[in-house]
Amino acid sequence: MAHSRTSTGYHLDKPQDGVDGLDGVDRLVMRAEELPPPGPRQVLIRVRAASLNRRDLMILDGTYPLRAAAGVVPLSDGAGEVVAVGEGVRRAEAGDRVAVTYFRRWIDGPMTLPLISEQYGASLGGMLAEYQVVDEESVVRIPAHLSYEEAATLPCAGVLAWAALTTGARPLAAGDTVLVVGSGAVALFGVQLAAALGGRVIAVTSGEEKARRLRELGAAEVVDRRATPEWEQAVAALTGGRGADLVVEAVGAPTIARSVASIGFNGQISLVGAFPAGGAAFDPNLFNGRFFHLQRLAVGSRTSFEQLNAALSRHGLRPVIDRVFGFDEAIAAYRHLRDGSPFGKVVITLP
Numbered sequence: 001m002a003h004s005r006t007s008t009g010y011h012l013d014k015p016q017d018g019v020d021g022l023d024g025v026d027r028l029v030m031r032a033e034e035l036p037p038p039g040p041r042q043v044l045i046r047v048r049a050a051s052l053n054r055r056d057l058m059i060l061d062g063t064y065p066l067r068a069a070a071g072v073v074p075l076s077d078g079a080g081e082v083v084a085v086g087e088g089v090r091r092a093e094a095g096d097r098v099a100v101t102y103f104r105r106w107i108d109g110p111m112t113l114p115l116i117s118e119q120y121g122a123s124l125g126g127m128l129a130e131y132q133v134v135d136e137e138s139v140v141r142i143p144a145h146l147s148y149e150e151a152a153t154l155p156c157a158g159v160l161a162w163a164a165l166t167t168g169a170r171p172l173a174a175g176d177t178v179l180v181v182g183s184g185a186v187a188l189f190g191v192q193l194a195a196a197l198g199g200r201v202i203a204v205t206s207g208e209e210k211a212r213r214l215r216e217l218g219a220a221e222v223v224d225r226r227a228t229p230e231w232e233q234a235v236a237a238l239t240g241g242r243g244a245d246l247v248v249e250a251v252g253a254p255t256i257a258r259s260v261a262s263i264g265f266n267g268q269i270s271l272v273g274a275f276p277a278g279g280a281a282f283d284p285n286l287f288n289g290r291f292f293h294l295q296r297l298a299v300g301s302r303t304s305f306e307q308l309n310a311a312l313s314r315h316g317l318r319p320v321i322d323r324v325f326g327f328d329e330a331i332a333a334y335r336h337l338r339d340g341s342p343f344g345k346v347v348i349t350l351p
């Protein structure tokens, strides 16, 4: 019989009057709370690692489209061990190594408006705490070869990259050319996964060191956007003028026009990046003579997560981690994501 449990975690307090929320990190307060036992069809997880995404910074500074619940535990991404299950639970049992889906109950099929508003670490308690209670529908078993720190990188950026490559009207087929724009966390997963699925990856990045690392991850070609600002011309040259079959557009407003200019006939662009208000204007004339599919993604479903895990296991892939912080260093972890130009995921490990 499960009972309540004390959990120490970070909580998102109200914006403070008079405090300049430059990054909002001053809103994170660590405290203990009493968690009720898991209810019917819920599971209690001992969180062992969590990871940060851009959206977690946006939630803090109030620019994320979904409002965070007052006092909520932040971070969508986490992995840990099931320690207790509520009545009627069938998908998990104590001792399971699991990760939690970004959305509470987007199981499969298309995203809907009601589903999008139920997000851990925003409207629902997230992973930056010792324990969390989640729906049994929200847990997936993690690959055996991954540590908790590695598995905690998957729920947002990993699932999104997988969905960009495998869903929509034009999923990846072996031999396709896949253009991956940027070298943020989503892009790194995009390069690894596209190469593992048999794609020929062209990556667009800035600087030689990032280019070298992208090649190590599986990029066949890398275009340095500093040396080649009109990189769509390089993509055209590398594809014999045909353009890319798929584009993982993981930057946003600064690069979308060149991504459209890079897409091949009947190809598919997956729009991943954020489009902040006041971003670059877009010239609709770019569509003239170009025929392709465009999908705007919100992470992915639980089915995509399970498929991702199977692919990671099959290919023995490991996520790229930039740095792991301790639980009491969570504020520094947020600042590192904001200011430290990480290459790979920023992870927080829990005791």
Ligand SMILES: NC(=O)c1ccc[n+]([C@@H]2O[C@H](COP(=O)([O-])OP(=O)(O)OC[C@H]3O[C@@H](n4cnc5c(N)ncnc54)[C@H](OP(=O)(O)O)[C@@H]3O)[C@@H](O)[C@H]2O)c1
Pocket: 053, 054, 055, 156, 157, 160, 181, 182, 183, 184, 185, 186, 187, 204, 205, 206, 210, 225, 250, 251, 252, 254, 255, 271, 272, 273, 274, 275, 297, 298, 299
């Ligand atoms: N739709 C969703 O479900 C979802 C989920 C997760 C993230 N996102 C969004 O996806 C985007 C990527 O997130 P992320 O965490 O993977 O990466 P990130 O940390 O935001 O990094 C983005 C990368 O974009 C490149 N970049 C930045 N400014 C640029 C510019 N002016 N021109 C060209 N490239 C530029 C840089 O790569 P190089 O230096 O290599 O060029 C940078 O590493 C963000 O906008 C994030 O909010 C959306």
